[in-house]
Amino acid sequence: MPQRNFLQYLTVTAKGLAMGAADVVPGVSGGTIAFISGIYEELIETIHNLDLGFFKIWKKEGFLKAWKHYNLGFLLALFSGVLISIISLAKLITWLLEVYPVMVWSFFFGLVIASIVYVGKQITHWRLAVIFAMIVASLGSYLITIADPVGSPDSSWFLFFAGFIAIIAMILPGISGAFILLLLGAYTTVIGIVTQLGEGITTLNSSLVLGALGKLLIFAIGAVIGLKVFSRALNWMFKHHKNLILAVLTGFMVGALNKIWPWKDVLQYRMNHAGEQVPFIERSILPQNYDGNPQILYAILFAIIGFLTIFLLERIAGRKLVSS
Numbered sequence: 253m254p255q256r257n258f259l260q261y262l263t264v265t266a267k268g269l270a271m272g273a274a275d276v277v278p279g280v281s282g283g284t285i286a287f288i289s290g291i292y293e294e295l296i297e298t299i300h301n302l303d304l305g306f307f308k309i310w311k312k313e314g315f316l317k318a319w320k321h322y323n324l325g326f327l328l329a330l331f332s333g334v335l336i337s338i339i340s341l342a343k344l345i346t347w348l349l350e351v352y353p354v355m356v357w358s359f360f361f362g363l364v365i366a367s368i369v370y371v372g373k374q375i376t377h378w379r380l381a382v383i384f385a386m387i388v389a390s391l392g393s394y395l396i397t398i399a400d401p402v403g404s405p406d407s408s409w410f411l412f413f414a415g416f417i418a419i420i421a422m423i424l425p426g427i428s429g430a431f432i433l434l435l436l437g438a439y440t441t442v443i444g445i446v447t448q449l450g451e452g453i454t455t456l457n458s459s460l461v462l463g464a465l466g467k468l469l470i471f472a473i474g475a476v477i478g479l480k481v482f483s484r485a486l487n488w489m490f491k492h493h494k495n496l497i498l499a500v501l502t503g504f505m506v507g508a509l510n511k512i513w514p515w516k517d518v519l520q521y522r523m524n525h526a527g528e529q530v531p532f533i534e535r536s537i538l539p540q541n542y543d544g545n546p547q548i549l550y551a552i553l554f555a556i557i558g559f560l561t562i563f564l565l566e567r568i569a570g571r572k573l574v575s576s
Contacts, residue, residue, distance in 0.1 A: 254453040255320075261329040267291055268333020275334065275429050276341045276443070277363065282334070282429060287419040295330070298323045301536060339453075342446035349440065354542075358551035360434075362558025364512060366504055370562055372502040375495050381496050386503040393507025398437075398535070408470050414438040414473030419482065434511050442471065514551050 256264070267289040286292040306464040309318035319325065348356045364532060375382060414436050418429040433439040445467045452460030489497045513536040539546035 256325065261325060263335035264291065264326060264329040268330040268335075269337040270333075271330070272334035272337025273341055276338055276345055277360070277384055277430055291330070294323075294326065296346075298327060337495035338446055339450045342443050343450055346440075346443055346447045349443075353548050354514045354545075354547045355554045357512055359554040359558040360512045361509065361514060362555035362560075363562055364509060364558075365555070366559040366562030368502055368505045371498055371505070375498045375502070377495050379495075382499045385496050386506075388502045389503025390507040393504045394510055395507075397511040408467075410438065411442075411467055411471045415471040416478035416481075419475040419478040430503070434508065437511075445471075456549065510536055515539050515546060517543070525547040 259341040267285070271285045272290065274285045283292065286295055306318050306322055309321055345356075387510040414433055417436065418432045418438075430439060433442055445464050449464035449468065450459055451457070452462075452464060515537050517537045518534050539548050539551075
């Protein structure tokens with residue numbers, strides 16, 4: 253693993269800031285940002301190498317030796333940037349979703365449409381099994397979006413499960429962790445918890461900070477376990493059955509478009525951590541049936557902006573791949 257000086261670690265933190273910003277937005281993959289910025293392979297290798305051997309080296313050769321051996325300075329610098337970015341942006345995203353829901357969801361819709369094109373066009377051989385996998389994944393994903401939630405998004409086991417599944421986005425460029433949270437119905441909940449943490453820090457409210465940290469810890473434990481379970485299997489699948497896994501990812505995103513359709517009718521509300529009534533079960537409706545101004549022109553504009561965002565990232569990634 254490369255040895256870095258302070259300025260180089262600051263550069264890693266800056267890349268973490270970009271990854272964090274991507275992870276907050278459904279459709280933009282933190283893994284893609286890691287690839288574009290040239291740290292994807294080091295990130296995956298470092299995470300793969302993490303094991304309990306850290307404590308053996310610490311005991312025999314000291315903490316600093318173990319720290320350097322496992323490249324933990326890199327992870328600390330990177331995830332510090334990711335965390336700072338997520339905390340900074342979570343409150344903004346929460347506010348935008350409350351004040352400009354149609355425009356925000358339209359932007360997300362455009363992002364995911366572009367991600368479908370980006371991931372789908374990487375499929376090199378359209379055999380029957382690949383097409384079947386995409387159709388099944390699309391149907392499965394759509395059924396998840398219309399199913400009644402199996403539990404409250406605030407519950408501990410649900411947060412653990414969300415972290416366990418969402419970590420896929422860190423392993424594979426092209427699919428977004430925020431998108432997976434959306435598919436599970438946990439996106440606004442996790443963003444709300446991060447916003448709560450930010451408010452607790454800025455207002456020095458220890459009860460808010462501790463409450464948010466407890467929930468984020470459960471989410472993080474699920475992510476760490478999911479990372480260990482999924483990383484080897486997904487990397488093996490990507491190497492040996494790339495077209496199949498790309499078809500499944502593309503299908504998931506196609507089916508999940510229902511979840512981020514900008515115009516919704518709320519069927520049932522739930523109480524969030526702040527004691528506020530928030531949407532719990534929704535259904536997609538046509539713009540003319542929307543209770544309020546459908547803002548169709550703005551919706552189209554922001555969907556196009558979202559699509560072009562992924563298009564530009566793809567072009568940058570393509571140049572990066574050619575230059576490497």
